[in-house]
Amino acid sequence: MDVAALRQSWAQFSMAGPEAAKYFYATLFLIAPETRSMFPTNMQYQQDKLLAALGHIITHVDDERELTAFAQRLGADHRRFRGEDRQGRSVPLAEWHYIWVGQALLSTLERFLGPRWTPALRADWATAYETVARMMLTGAAEAERTSPPYWEAEVLATQRRRADVCVFTVRPNYLCDYLPGQSLPVQVPALRTWRYLSPANAPRPDGTMEFHVRAAGRFSTHLVRKLQVGDQLLLGLPVGTALSSFNRSPQLPLLLVAGGTGLAPLRAVAEAVQQGPGRPTTLVVGGKTPDDLYDDRALRELAAMPPAGAWQSGGGGGWLRYVPTVETGWQWQGAVGTAADAAVRLGPWRDAEVLVCGSPEMTQATLSALAASGVAPDRILVESYDHSLYPPLVNAAASASPDVTWMGAQ
Ligand code: HEM
Known part of the structure; x- marks a missing residue:
C-alpha cells in the first residue's frame, strides 16, 4: 500500500470540506435507502464526525496499534446503531452495511479527486477501508462478550432546577461501568439523535446515574421541557x-x-475522592449570578461529608473546599468574579492537579489564567463534548496540545 499517496489524496479530498460529506451520504442513501432511517434528520454533526474519523484513520494508517485501538473501539461503539432487515426488523450492523459505506466512500473519493483517482489509488483505498471495516467488526464482536450494545435506562426522577436547567436520574437495565469524569452517548428514542452527557455522580452500588442538562439545542431542550419519570433513554459505551x-x-x-x-x-x-481516603480538593463553581449555582445544596452536603476511608479510621471532613463564585449578585456573601479569577486567587496551583470543565469561553479563559499564574499545561485536564466532535478524537488532540482544547457545556 502506498501510504504517501493515500495521505496526499486525503489532503486533496479534505479541501472539498462539507460538500464531500454531503455527497457521501447522498450516495450512501441512494445505494442503500434502508440506511437513511439510521441517521438523524439533521445530518450536520454526523458529517463532521465522519470526516474527522476518516482523517484520523488515514493519519494513523501505518500505525497498527493506534489504528486497531481506534477502529475496534469505534466498532464496539457502533453496536448501538441498528439497521433494519427487509421485514423492517431491527438488526445489528453487519458486513453488508460496511460494504455499502465502502462503496459510497470510494464513489465520493472518485468524484472529488477527479483525474487524480487512478486504479492504483483506488486499490489502496479499498484495502485501507476493508482493513478498518474488519477491525470495526472484530471490535464489535469482542465487545459483545463484555458489554451490551447499549443500555436501556428508565428515568426515575427529574427536577427543574432553573427554567433552563434540569437534573434527572436514570437506572440502566444492566450495570453500566464508567469512570468518574467520563461521558456516555445518550439517546431519546423519539429524537433519534445521540448526545454525550456526563454522569454527575461517582458509580453507585444500585447503578443509578444523575445527569445535568441545560437547554441549548433541540436535544437538551427536549430533555429539560419534556422528560418525565418512567421515560426510557438509551445509553452507549x-x-x-x-x-x-x-x-x-x-x-x-x-x-x-x-x-x-x-x-x-x-x-x-x-x-469519587470522598469515597476514597480523601485528598485536599478545591471545587470552584462559577456562575454569572447566584441563580446559576443550580447544584449548590448537593455540593454543600458533599463538602460536609467526611472521606469514607478516613471516616472508617475515625478521621474527619475538611477534604473539600467548595467555593461558589458569581460575577454579580445582590447581597451575595461569597466570592465575586469568574471561576478563573477565584481559582487563581486561591492559588498558587503549581503543585496541583487541575481539572477544568465549562463552556468553551469559560474553559479557555480559565486555562489562560491558570497558565499565566504558572500552572504547567500538562497539569491541567480538560475534555470536550462539542456535539460536532467524536470524543476519542478530541482526546487525541488534547494530549497533543493540552493548552488549546476545551469542553462544551452539556
Ligand atoms: C470505516 C467506517 C466507519 C467510520 C470511520 C465511522 C465513523 C463514525 C463516527 C466517528 C461516528 C460518530 C460517533 C459518535 O459521535 O458517537 C459515527 C456515527 C454513526 N455511524 Fe459510523 N462509521 C463507519 C461505518 C458505519 C457503518 C457501516 C454504518 C451503518 C451503515 C454507520 C452508521 C453510523 C450511524 C447510524 C451513526 C450515528 C449518527 C448520529 O446519530 O449522529 N457507520 N460513525
Missing part, C-alpha cells in the same frame, strides 16, 4: 480518558474548576 485520569498523581492537591453544567463530571470526580 462510556468514553473519555482526560477528566477520569484525575488520580494520576494522588499525592497532589486537586483543583476542580466548573462553569454551568460542566460541573457534572467534576462533581462525579469529587464524589
Whole structure:
C-alpha cells in the first residue's frame, strides 16, 4: 500500500470540506435507502464526525496499534446503531452495511479527486477501508462478550432546577461501568439523535446515574421541557480518558474548576475522592449570578461529608473546599468574579492537579489564567463534548496540545 499517496489524496479530498460529506451520504442513501432511517434528520454533526474519523484513520494508517485501538473501539461503539432487515426488523450492523459505506466512500473519493483517482489509488483505498471495516467488526464482536450494545435506562426522577436547567436520574437495565469524569452517548428514542452527557455522580452500588442538562439545542431542550419519570433513554459505551485520569498523581492537591453544567463530571470526580481516603480538593463553581449555582445544596452536603476511608479510621471532613463564585449578585456573601479569577486567587496551583470543565469561553479563559499564574499545561485536564466532535478524537488532540482544547457545556 502506498501510504504517501493515500495521505496526499486525503489532503486533496479534505479541501472539498462539507460538500464531500454531503455527497457521501447522498450516495450512501441512494445505494442503500434502508440506511437513511439510521441517521438523524439533521445530518450536520454526523458529517463532521465522519470526516474527522476518516482523517484520523488515514493519519494513523501505518500505525497498527493506534489504528486497531481506534477502529475496534469505534466498532464496539457502533453496536448501538441498528439497521433494519427487509421485514423492517431491527438488526445489528453487519458486513453488508460496511460494504455499502465502502462503496459510497470510494464513489465520493472518485468524484472529488477527479483525474487524480487512478486504479492504483483506488486499490489502496479499498484495502485501507476493508482493513478498518474488519477491525470495526472484530471490535464489535469482542465487545459483545463484555458489554451490551447499549443500555436501556428508565428515568426515575427529574427536577427543574432553573427554567433552563434540569437534573434527572436514570437506572440502566444492566450495570453500566464508567469512570468518574467520563461521558456516555445518550439517546431519546423519539429524537433519534445521540448526545454525550456526563454522569454527575461517582458509580453507585444500585447503578443509578444523575445527569445535568441545560437547554441549548433541540436535544437538551427536549430533555429539560419534556422528560418525565418512567421515560426510557438509551445509553452507549462510556468514553473519555482526560477528566477520569484525575488520580494520576494522588499525592497532589486537586483543583476542580466548573462553569454551568460542566460541573457534572467534576462533581462525579469529587464524589469519587470522598469515597476514597480523601485528598485536599478545591471545587470552584462559577456562575454569572447566584441563580446559576443550580447544584449548590448537593455540593454543600458533599463538602460536609467526611472521606469514607478516613471516616472508617475515625478521621474527619475538611477534604473539600467548595467555593461558589458569581460575577454579580445582590447581597451575595461569597466570592465575586469568574471561576478563573477565584481559582487563581486561591492559588498558587503549581503543585496541583487541575481539572477544568465549562463552556468553551469559560474553559479557555480559565486555562489562560491558570497558565499565566504558572500552572504547567500538562497539569491541567480538560475534555470536550462539542456535539460536532467524536470524543476519542478530541482526546487525541488534547494530549497533543493540552493548552488549546476545551469542553462544551452539556
Ligand atoms: C470505516 C467506517 C466507519 C467510520 C470511520 C465511522 C465513523 C463514525 C463516527 C466517528 C461516528 C460518530 C460517533 C459518535 O459521535 O458517537 C459515527 C456515527 C454513526 N455511524 Fe459510523 N462509521 C463507519 C461505518 C458505519 C457503518 C457501516 C454504518 C451503518 C451503515 C454507520 C452508521 C453510523 C450511524 C447510524 C451513526 C450515528 C449518527 C448520529 O446519530 O449522529 N457507520 N460513525
